[in-house]
Amino acid sequence: MSLRIGIDVGGTHTDAVILDRDNRLVGAYKTPTTADVTTGIKNALNGVLKSSGVDPSEIKAAMLGTTHCTNAIVERKNLSRVGILRLGRPATLAIKPLTAFPEDLKEALGNIWYIAHGGHEYDGREISKLDEDEIRKYAKDMKSKGVEAVAICGVFSPVNPEHEKRAGEIIKEELEKIPITLSHEIGSIGLLERENAAVLNAAVTKVAENAINAFLGALKEAGVDKAKPYLTQNDGTLMSVEYAKRYPIRTIASGPTNSCRGAAFLTGLRDGVIVDIGGTTTLVSMIVKGFPRESAIAVEIGGVRTNFRMPDLISIGCGGGSVVRMTEEGVKIGPDSVGYRLPEEGLAWGGKVVTNTDIALAAGYAKIDDEKINLERLKVLDRDFVNKAVQKIVSEVEGCIDRIKTGPEAVPVVLVGGGGIIIPPEVYSRLKGASKVIRPEHFQFANAIGAAIAQVSGEVDRVFSLEKLSRDEALKTAKEMAISEAIKAGAKPDTVEVVEVDEIPLAYLPGNATRIRVKACGNLTI
Known part of the structure; x- marks a missing residue:
């Protein structure tokens, strides 16, 4: 039998599922996320193997969606x-690198930067020639300052990346095995945001390597050593461990993306709104053709503005473990949460904190199979307070649905995540903005299922001159290249399809140029 395992690390729980060749659920397991993340991954892996009785040698692929890199940036650790x-x-001296970074993050990164000659104009012409001796001098200085990773960013490098590539070669000659990030491989047009994205990518290379090695070690320890390992990235597809070590920033926001893909799979929906309610937050996103819609604006990560690819998300502090309290303004929910401590601190379990889950239990529409729960403890809650809290939960989610939609018409809404029980089923038929509400079977494991069913992608982003070939020929060439890249990455040829095409005419470039970005996806070959 050929099986796949999907593991997703959330802020509150780490989930693991096992799927067979036909995408049927063979086993599922949920365990609290641990402070070091890795222990939670091991617990989930061992738990799903034990509970399902699956022979570890039958698992041929293992997929991980992890928060290691996100946590490192937000917490400024490691x-x-x-x-x-x-x-x-001399064109970019006015605004220095790291200018908009929070001070504590600058300090964590070492605040080591250099501005060298080079870079290009918007039409690909050199601003100034690359001074190789200058770069070697800076490389030696980096070495003396104990630099562990390098980020290189050239002006308009997405149009002409030659200076970045050559500077990278020189740095490699001087610093040997040190990881190097080239900004044109991470972000798009926009110098400061692309530079920021490259810096963050370089900053988490060590974290990613340690996390990946821990994942591989956990697989080996559990006897899943015949499985090919993958990490999920934030566009809903997989990347090899080698690719993930080079571009770890692409793992950021992979969790919500896994939920989107899992929700699409569980319901068969291709377009709609996904509401993922976890223990701490509710994440709302849209799927288009089964994949999360990408953000069209700059995205902040850990207080840093970047312009690399990220899913379009709305996040609010309203999860299953969110604290509910009465204030002068009325009922207030979150943003603080008891998270994975719900079974210790929640009122129904004998704790002293009133959470969204306690409200759902007190209102009578949620049921949890846990012998530690005593509903008698919830009788201290005033009925009016409970009703107002339920209304507040619903209105918070309705507000997010309204904000994520692009038009006034009602759309299908899918509820997933372990905290999905906090929405009363009686409002499904009248939830504002929803044409229908679906809470599918296995909704609480949508994120791990999304990781397990993730596809392999191939992406092409290049500039074509329409003087030499027609627009249709350029599009056809780009699509063929993207499909070829997906097959090379491990997709089954007969399952590959083009899922995204963007075309941007470049009026400022000679030769009637246009930039074409094509993404193709296919099922994993195992």
Whole structure:
């Protein structure tokens, strides 16, 4: 039998599922997320194997969606000391690298940066020639300052990446095995945001390597050593461990993306709104053709503005463990949460904190199979307070649905996540903005299922001159290249399809140029 295992690390729980070749659920397991993340992954892996009785040697692929990199940036822990090399002298001296970074993050990264000659104009012409001796000098200085990773960012490098590539080669000659991030491989047009994204990517390379090694170690320890390992990225597809070590920033927000893919799979929906209610937060997103819609604006990560690919998400502090209290303004929910401590601190379990889950239990529409729960404890809650809290939960979610939609018409809404029980089923038929509400079977494992069913993608982003070939020929070439990349990455050829095409005419470039970005996806070959 050929099986796949999907593991997703959330803020409150780490989930694991096992699927067979036909995507049928063979086993599922939920365990609290641990402070070090890795222990939670091991617990989930061992738990799902034990509860399902599956022979570990039958698992041929293992997929992980993890919060390691997100946590490192937000908490400013275990980040690499980064040397930042900007290629743009003399044109970019006015605003220095790291200018908009929070002070504590600057300090964590070492605040080591250089601005060298090089970079290009918007039409691909050089601003100034690359000074190789200057770069070697900076590389030696980086070495003396104990730099652990390097980020290189050239002006308009997405149009012409040659200076970045050559600078990377020089740094590699001088610093040997040190990880190097080239900004044109991470972000798009927009110097500062692309530079920021490259810096964050470089900052989490050490964290990612340790997390990946821990994942591989956990697989080996559990006897799942015949499985090919993958990490999920934030566009809903998989990447190899080698790719993940090079571009770890692509794992950020992979959790919500896994939920989107899992929800689409469990319901068969291709387009709609996904409401993922966890223990701490509710994440609302839209799926288009079965994949999460990408954000069209700059995204902040840990207080840093970036422009690399991210899903379009709305996040609110309203989860199953969110604290509910009465204030002068009325009922207030969150943003603080008891998280994975719900069984110790929740009122129904004998604790002293009133949470959204307690409200759902007190209102009578939620049922949890846990012998530690005593509903008698909830009788201290005033009925009016409970009713107002339920109304507040519903209105918070309705507000998010309204904000994520692009038009006034009602759309299908899918409820997933372990905290989905906090929405009363009686409001499904009248939830504002929803044409229908679906809470599918296995809704609480949608994120791990999304990781397990994730596809392999191939992406092409290049500029074509329409003087040499027609627009249709350029589009056809780009699509063929993207399909070829997906097959090379491990997709079954007969399952690959083009899921995204973007075309941007470049009026400022000679030769009637246009930038075409195509993404193709297919099922994993195992």
